[in-house]
Amino acid sequence: MFENEYWSLWEESGVELPKIKTPRKASIKSKNLEGLQEFLGNCKRCKLCKERNKIVFGSGNPKARLMFIGEGPGADEDAQGLPFVGRAGHLLTKIIEAMGLTRNDVYIANIVKCRPPSNRVPEPDEIDQCLPFLKAQIDLVAPEMVVALGLTAARALTQTEHNMGNLRGQFHQIAFKTDLTLMPTYHPAYLLRNPSAKKIVWEDMKLVKERLGLN
Numbered sequence: 046m047f048e049n050e051y052w053s054l055w056e057e058s059g060v061e062l063p064k065i066k067t068p069r070k071a072s073i074k075s076k077n078l079e080g081l082q083e084f085l086g087n088c089k090r091c092k093l094c095k096e097r098n099k100i101v102f103g104s105g106n107p108k109a110r111l112m113f114i115g116e117g118p119g120a121d122e123d124a125q126g127l128p129f130v131g132r133a134g135h136l137l138t139k140i141i142e143a144m145g146l147t148r149n150d151v152y153i154a155n156i157v158k159c160r161p162p163s164n165r166v167p168e169p170d171e172i173d174q175c176l177p178f179l180k181a182q183i184d185l186v187a188p189e190m191v192v193a194l195g196l197t198a199a200r201a202l203t204q205t206e207h208n209m210g211n212l213r214g215q216f217h218q219i220a221f222k223t224d225l226t227l228m229p230t231y232h233p234a235y236l237l238r239n240p241s242a243k244k245i246v247w248e249d250m251k252l253v254k255e256r257l258g259l260n
Contacts, residue, residue, distance in 0.1 A: 073177045074181070075185060077107075077185060078103075078182065078186070081182065081185065082102045085100065085178060088100060088158070088159070090175075091170060091171045091174040091175070092171070093161060093171055094159060096160070097118075097159040097160055098123045098124055098160075099123060099124070099126035100126065100158050100159060101122045101123070101127065101128050101155060101158050101159070102126075102154070102158060103152060103153060103154035103155075103182055104127055104128055105148060105153050106149060106186075107152065107186060108186065108187070109150060109151045109152040109186055110150075110257060111146070111150070111151045111191075111192065111257060112151065112152045112183065112186055112188040112192070113137065113141075113191075113192045113194055114153075114154050114156065114179070114194060114202065115128065115133075115153075115156070115194040115195060116155060116156055116157070116166070116167065116194070116197040116198055116232065117155050117158075117159070117160060117161055117167050117197075118155060118157075118158070118159065119131050119133070119160060119164055120160070120164075121134070122134070122160065123160040128154060128155055129153055132234075132237060133233035133234040133236075133237060136236060136237060137153075137194070137233045140233070140246065140247075143247070143250070144253070144259060145259055146259070152186045152188065154182055155179075155198075156175060156179060156197055157175045158175055166197055172201055180221055183221050184221055184222040187222070188225075189256075189257060190226050190227075190228065190256060190257055191226070192229075192230060192250075192253060193230070194231070194232045195231065195235065196209050196212075196232075198232075199213075199227075202219055202229075203219060203227065203229070204219075209230075209231060213229050213231065213245070214245075214248065214252070216228055216252070216256070217229070226256065228252065229249075230246050230250070231245065
């Protein structure tokens with residue numbers, strides 16, 4: 046009975062996924078973001094589901110030229126089900142507006158879609174389960190540029206163990222459905238703790254603006 050219901054849901058959502066488990070290299074295909082979110086459903090693919098209130102799927106322009114990807118939801122995001130709505134999110138909004146854009150112009154998501162307990166760094170097995178869904182989101186939005194906010198996002202997307210000092214300030218090409226241009230930079234939460242780094246992030250964003258022709 047469960048198997049029939051599972052495959053019925055799969056067919057209706059337009060998502061191609063052979064198993065409940067989604068290892069890091071799994072390929073998920075969906076017709077649209079709504080279908081992908083529907084298939085994700087009440088996800089229980091990793092232990093983060095045990096303490097979460099809401100899954101934070103992502104929000105913004107589904108055809109954005111620019112996409113921001115953070116680490117994971119915090120307390121405010123977990124309560125509202127939306128990404129970057131707390132103090133760090135308010136700072137991200139200011140950064141986006143300083144670039145001459147609004148949050149409605151961009152798409153925002155995270156490496157993991159459920160809040161890690163006590164805002165700890167997501168563990169490798171948690172990232173492994175969520176990353177295929179993020180890759181599918183990126184393929185559907187098809188942005189010209191992705192900004193990785195923070196070291197966890199930067200490492201997950203570049204598949205390297207470099208530190209932020211070696212990653213930021215330069216463009217990286219990563220292979221998804223098509224080659225994707227990535228700019229790693231510091232997370233807004235880091236900027237709240239280290240305000241002097243704001244000018245470094247702005248230098249990175251000026252490079253993004255120039256590449257996208259936003260000057």
